[in-house]
Amino acid sequence: MKKNQRPALDGPVVDVQDLQFSYGKHHAVRGVTLTIEPAQVYALLGTNGAGKTTTLELIQGFRAPTSGSVRVLGVEPTSNQGAIRARTGVMLQEAGFFTELSVLSTLRLWSDLSSRRDDVDTVLQRVGLDHKADTRVQALSGGERRRLDLATAIWGGPDLIVLDEPTTGLDPFSRQTLWTLVRELRAEGTTVLLTTHQLEEAESLADRVAIMNQGRIAVAGTLDEVLSTQPARITFDVVPAVGTEWLDRHRRPGGVEISVDRVTRPHGERLELRVSGPEPVRDLRWLLDVADRERVDLERLRANPASLEEVFHQVRLTDLDDVAADPDSTSAINSHEVSS
Structure with a gap:
């Protein structure tokens, strides 16, 4: 215990x-x-x-x-x-x-004030301050x-x-x-x-x-x-001559969206495509199958889940939209807790 x-x-x-x-x-x-x-x-x-x-x-x-x-x-x-x-x-x-006070004296004072018991030297060592025990707090x-x-x-x-x-x-x-x-x-x-x-x-x-x-x-x-509240994404490059029509010739899995940008890489211009959807494993299999059938080389292929930063950003955007629609609303976001 x-x-x-x-x-x-x-x-x-x-x-x-x-x-x-x-x-x-x-x-x-x-x-x-x-x-x-x-x-x-x-x-x-x-x-x-x-x-x-x-x-x-x-x-x-x-x-x-x-x-x-x-x-x-x-x-x-x-x-x-x-x-x-x-x-x-x-x-x-x-x-x-x-x-x-020194670091050591500070923690000793804390031990006198606390109802819990512990060892000063052990705690200082645990937080990596044992070598600063005699140093005044103002010098930390x-x-x-x-x-x-x-x-x-x-x-x-x-x-x-x-x-x-x-x-x-x-x-x-x-x-x-x-x-x-x-x-x-x-x-x-x-x-x-x-x-x-x-x-x-x-x-x-x-x-x-x-x-x-x-x-x-x-x-x-x-x-x-x-x-999982934001879609995972698959990104890759193709040469501009390939275009995107090869993807349009195949039925997409449910929920999949595709966007494209023209980018400059060290080896020349490329089209960067982003495939986002709710089931990244399924979507990646679909993409690889289509690329194989169409004989398209996928450069710089990467598959990544959504990041916490993306979720955070989406929450803020949603809130701004809700407030703009109804500034006096007190129910712009519904609190909820995903069950364990």
Whole structure:
């Protein structure tokens, strides 16, 4: 059993249902529903102002929802602050340390304030700050301060760790250190909820992803489920003389779309064709069969699933279209959660 670990929950670690929160007339969170199971890494994505930080504050019990419900570790957070904090580690976007203290003294002070128990030297080594133990906080780089933030968040092996934009401003080494540690924590049974602008980070770490915009969850699920909301694509080049008529002579599979651009390659002009559709394996087989029948050489052939960046971009475009159509609408996006 993990250090300081409580008995396993019979249910989700975080359970949010139809969450609403307003600052006066501004609706910051509009009907958010999400569920985070034990030992999951759940990534909450969105632009600034999408509602991510407010949602985190509601989950942690720093604010009471206007309506809807939140349960964390089996209890309602605003009325059970002590119980939640004893089992939750938090890494904020900015932390306030006493800059005159050394790294070692900072973590010792944290150990005195925390109800959880751990070993200072072990935690510093785990976040890669053992060689900076005697260095004052004011002398740390930005990346090293973020790792000290992380040390306080993981102190005592909490059941839930909340990471708010954890890799903002980090150098590549510090980012990889944090990613490795998040994977280790998940393997040990810790649940991690993180917000991030880094799509690569979500793709690398998250078991489940939710994209927020205008206070709502626009799309959510496993990474594969989220990516499947946009078509995969196959790209290739042909010489201009070949044209595209050879494709038009064959019936396309359902849902397949084809676009073409004229491009300049090092070896001359080419037509770049993009084949997109819902079933990439089927579509690729169709394309190769047609090319073989027509004796067409496919240059630079590549088959790729949709990226998280494409999904994110499409969500934003959809939202802009909805707002333009009905600026006062509070239902431009329907919140939903793809079931596990």
